[in-house]
Amino acid sequence: MNYPSKHIADSVAEFKKLPGIGEKTALRLVLHLLKQETAKVEQFSSVISAMRLGIKFCSICHNVSDADICSICSNTMRDQSMVCVVESLREVIAIENTGVYQGTYHVLGGLISPIDGVGPDELNINSLVKRIQFGEVREVIMALSPTMDGDTTIFYVSKKIQPYNIKVTSIARGVSFGGELEYTDELTLARSIATRLPYESYLVK
Amino acid sequence: MNYPSKHIADSVAEFKKLPGIGEKTALRLVLHLLKQETAKVEQFSSVISAMRLGIKFCSICHNVSDADICSICSNTMRDQSMVCVVESLREVIAIENTGVYQGTYHVLGGLISPIDGVGPDELNINSLVKRIQFGEVREVIMALSPTMDGDTTIFYVSKKIQPYNIKVTSIARGVSFGGELEYTDELTLARSIATRLPYESYLVK
Numbered sequence: 001m002n003y004p005s006k007h008i009a010d011s012v013a014e015f016k017k018l019p020g021i022g023e024k025t026a027l028r029l030v031l032h033l034l035k036q037e038t039a040k041v042e043q044f045s046s047v048i049s050a051m052r053l054g055i056k057f058c059s060i061c062h063n064v065s066d067a068d069i070c071s072i073c074s075n076t077m078r079d080q081s082m083v084c085v086v087e088s089l090r091e092v093i094a095i096e097n098t099g100v101y102q103g104t105y106h107v108l109g110g111l112i113s114p115i116d117g118v119g120p121d122e123l124n125i126n127s128l129v130k131r132i133q134f135g136e137v138r139e140v141i142m143a144l145s146p147t148m149d150g151d152t153t154i155f156y157v158s159k160k161i162q163p164y165n166i167k168v169t170s171i172a173r174g175v176s177f178g179g180e181l182e183y184t185d186e187l188t189l190a191r192s193i194a195t196r197l198p199y200e201s202y203l204v205k
Numbered sequence: 206m207n208y209p210s211k212h213i214a215d216s217v218a219e220f221k222k223l224p225g226i227g228e229k230t231a232l233r234l235v236l237h238l239l240k241q242e243t244a245k246v247e248q249f250s251s252v253i254s255a256m257r258l259g260i261k262f263c264s265i266c267h268n269v270s271d272a273d274i275c276s277i278c279s280n281t282m283r284d285q286s287m288v289c290v291v292e293s294l295r296e297v298i299a300i301e302n303t304g305v306y307q308g309t310y311h312v313l314g315g316l317i318s319p320i321d322g323v324g325p326d327e328l329n330i331n332s333l334v335k336r337i338q339f340g341e342v343r344e345v346i347m348a349l350s351p352t353m354d355g356d357t358t359i360f361y362v363s364k365k366i367q368p369y370n371i372k373v374t375s376i377a378r379g380v381s382f383g384g385e386l387e388y389t390d391e392l393t394l395a396r397s398i399a400t401r402l403p404y405e406s407y408l409v410k
Contacts, residue, residue, distance in 0.1 A: 001298065001302055002298075002301055002302060003298060004268055004269055004270060004275055004276065004277070004294070004297060004298070004301070005260060005261075005269045005270055005271050006271055007255060007256040007259050007260050007269075007271065008256065008260070008269060008294075010252045010255075010256065011252055011253050011256040013252075014248070014249045014252045014253060017245075017249070018234050018237060018238075019233060019234070019237050020230070020233070021234075025225070027295070027298070028224060028225070029223050029224070029226075030253075030256065031293070031294060031295060032223060032224050033223075033253065033256070033257060034256070034257065034260060034269070034294075036257070038257055038258060040222075041253065041254060041256075041257035042254055042257070042258075043219070044219045044222070044250075044253065045249075045250035045251065045253045045254035046250065046254070047215045047216055047218075047219045048216050048219060048235075048238065048246065048249065048250045049246060049247055049250040049251070050212060050215075051212040051213065051215065051216040051235065051238070051239070051246075052238060052239065052241070052243055052246035052247070053243060053247075054212050055210060055212050055213070055239060056210075063209055064209055064210045064212075064213060064239070065209060065210055066210050066211055066212065070209055071209065072209070088236070089209070089213075089236060089239075090232070090236060092209060093206065093207075093208060093209070093232070096207055096209070097206055097207060
C-alpha cells in the first residue's frame with residue numbers, strides 16, 4: 001500500500017511487526033493515534049519505551065519485576081518452599097489472577113523444543129536446580145502446557161532435580177470445568193478416567 | 206488483572222486505549238515487545254512519537270502530508286479541476302491504491318451527524334467552497350459512505366456549492382462486483398435497478 005506520508009508508512013510498518021496485526025489493523029491504529037492529542041501519543045510511546053528499558057528480571061525466579069527480586073520472591077507471607085515451574089510470565093499472571101496459589105514461581109523462559117531448536121541450556125533450568133540444591137524447596141509443581149514440548153520439559157527438569165529427592169507434581173489434567181464431555185478429545189477423556197479422584201475433590205468450595 | 210511489574214501494567218493500559226485491543230491482546234503485544242531487543246522497542250516508540258509530532262495536513266485538501274502541500278495537490282500531472290470529497294484519510298488511501306483516479310481530494314474530517322453532535326462547522330467544508338470559488342474546479346465527486354450521515358453531508362455540501370454551478374457527482378452505488386444477488390439487501394437491489402446503465406459500462410476492461 002502507498003501512504004500519503006512517510007510518517008504514516010513508517011508507523012504502519014512498526015505496528016505490523018506486532019503479532020496478530022496486519023496492514024489494515026496497523027493503519028487503523030495509526031489513524032486512531034493521529035486523531036489523539038500530541039501529549040497522549042507522546043505518553044503512549046514513552047511508556048512503552050520505559051517499559052523495555054526499565055524492566056528487570058527477578059534474580060531468583062526470572063519473573064519480570066521492578067526490583068532485583070520480585071514481589072513474590074521477597075514476600076515472606078508466601079510459601080517459599082513451593083516452586084511452580086512455568087513457561088513464561090504469561091502463566092505467572094494467569095495463575096496469580098486465580099488468587100489460589102500461595103507459593104513462588106520459576107519462569108523457564110520457554111519449553112524444550114527439538115523442532116524449534118530450543119535446548120535445555122537456553123532455559124532457566126540450572127538456576128532452578130541451584131534453588132533446590134541450596135534452598136528450602138520441598139515441592140516443585142510443573143505448570144506447563146500438556147503438549148509434546150511441555151512433557152519433554154517436565155521429563156528433563158524432573159530428571160535434573162531427582163537427586164535432591166523432593167516432591168515433583170503437575171497441575172491436574174482432565175476435562176475442563178464447564179466443558180461438555182461429548183466435545184472433549186479422546187485422549188483427555190481416557191486419561192481423566194485413569195487419573196480419577198474421589199468426587200469430593202472436584203466440588204467447588 | 207494484576208501484573209508483576211508497573212511497567213507491564215502501564216504498557217498494557219496504553220495499548221488498551223487503541224481501538225479493538227482488549228486486555229488480553231494488549232498483554233500479548235507487551236510480552237512480545239518485552240522479548241525484542243531494546244533498540245527495536247526504542248525504534249517502535251520513537252517512530253510513533255515522530256509520526257504524531259511530524260505529521261502535517263495539506264493546506265489545500267487537508268490530507269496528511271509531509272509538507273505544507275501534499276504530494277497530490279502539488280502534482281501537476283493530476284487533474285486539479287476534479288475534487289473527490291472524502292470523509293477521512295482512510296478513503297484517500299483506499300482510492301489511491303486502486304490506481305484509477307487522477308484528480309485531487311478534499312478530506313472533510315468526518316460526516317455531518319446530528320446524533321453524534323457533529324455539525325458542518327466542525328468539518329472542512331468552508332475550505333472546499335473557497336477552493337471552488339477561487340479555483341479551477343469543474344467537478345466534485347462525492348465519495349462518502351451510503352449512510353444517513355453520508356447522504357446528509359452530500360446534501361449539505363452540494364447546497365453550499367450550488368451557486369458556483371459546477372458538476373456534482375457521486376461514486377456509483379449498486380451491487381458489489383463479485384457479490385451474490387441473493388445476499389444483496391433489497392434497498393441496494395431496488396436502487397441498482399433504478400440507476401441501471403448500459404451493460405457495457407460495467408465490463409471490466
